[in-house]
Amino acid sequence: MGATSSSSPRAVKPPPRTRAELLSELTRRLEEAGVAAPEAEARALAQAALGEAPEVFFARLGEPAPEKALARLEAWCSRRAAGEPLGLILGEVAFFGLSLRVRPGVFLPRPETEGLVALALERFAKKRAPRVLDVGTGSGAIALALKHARPDAQVFASDPSPEALALARENARRLGLRVTLVPGHLTAGLRGLDLVVANPPYLPERYREEAPPELAYEPEKALYAGEEGLDVARPLAREALVALRPGGALLLELDPTNAGLLARELVGLGYRGVCTLPDLAGRPRYLLAHAPAPEAAGELGLA
Numbered sequence: 001m002g003a004t005s006s007s008s009p010r011a012v013k014p015p016p017r018t019r020a021e022l023l024s025e026l027t028r029r030l031e032e033a034g035v036a037a038p039e040a041e042a043r044a045l046a047q048a049a050l051g052e053a054p055e056v057f058f059a060r061l062g063e064p065a066p067e068k069a070l071a072r073l074e075a076w077c078s079r080r081a082a083g084e085p086l087g088l089i090l091g092e093v094a095f096f097g098l099s100l101r102v103r104p105g106v107f108l109p110r111p112e113t114e115g116l117v118a119l120a121l122e123r124f125a126k127k128r129a130p131r132v133l134d135v136g137t138g139s140g141a142i143a144l145a146l147k148h149a150r151p152d153a154q155v156f157a158s159d160p161s162p163e164a165l166a167l168a169r170e171n172a173r174r175l176g177l178r179v180t181l182v183p184g185h186l187t188a189g190l191r192g193l194d195l196v197v198a199n200p201p202y203l204p205e206r207y208r209e210e211a212p213p214e215l216a217y218e219p220e221k222a223l224y225a226g227e228e229g230l231d232v233a234r235p236l237a238r239e240a241l242v243a244l245r246p247g248g249a250l251l252l253e254l255d256p257t258n259a260g261l262l263a264r265e266l267v268g269l270g271y272r273g274v275c276t277l278p279d280l281a282g283r284p285r286y287l288l289a290h291a292p293a294p295e296a297a298g299e300l301g302l303a
Helices: 019-032 038-050 054-059 067-081 086-090 112-123 141-149 162-175 205-210 213-217 233-243 259-269 294-299
Strands: 092-095 098-101 131-135 154-159 180-183 193-198 244-253 272-278 284-290
Touching (some): 019 038, 038 086, 112 284, 141 162, 162 180, 233 244, 233 259
Parallel strands (some): 131 154, 131 193
Antiparallel strands (some): 272 284
16 A cells, blocks of 8 residues: 655634724723723724724724734734823824824823813903913923914913923924913913913822822823922912912812812912812812902002
8 A cells, every 4th residue: 555645734824803803802902901991092002003094994894904003003002001101102192172292201181181271261261362371381282272272362381391392392383383482480480471271290199009000101290299289289379479460360270189278278378269160070170260459469469
């Protein structure tokens, strides 16, 4: 009998994953990692890695995902699962209808701060050409959103960080919005303002123990502000009394645990109409206060 030759069967290569299968896998991995909005973030990562607009991505859900994008997407998903913020991975964030560049070392804009912008626009809705200062502008998010919504406003943006001002300048140039960038702390010596708005560092030191992993990627000086979380907001409030025109407003985003405390202190400083305002979850996140009218300012020694 002749010898019978045998050979091992060839490995069958699995079919390429479709976009829908890829999206499902990414969502599962991010959900297991504790990401709050896994499906939305998986979709953002996939669309960015594939370089596809949302309408194109969804129209091609049943088609295989290109191999060349899979390695990049795998790396991005691993970084996000480890806690790195989505914005730093993609290099940009959406804020109040604007697309902003972001980078490590500069605080990332948050959705809660869009509420601060909306409140600020309400403050000077009926005032022509208001003078507004965004303190600690970072990426320029608040200042640029205000300028985009109110082109007639004279918007200033202060920050002591050269890196932050460079990023804010880049975003302003890309968006074609003109704001005056001011290197300096707090109100940077400006005067005659109708509104001082800020999202200052406001986390109490004790929060470090429960902080989510995403905060490890943020500059600490943009997050924590002493035992009560008010070590920046307090001096800012004192400077704003001098920087604001009589009747002008100070509007801050704070931690819901310390907004009420600072509100009581601002009454003692001479501010009028002091109140806290709720975020979408009903928490007292925003603080509004008005500089005294001319006669009151004279009584307080501020005129």
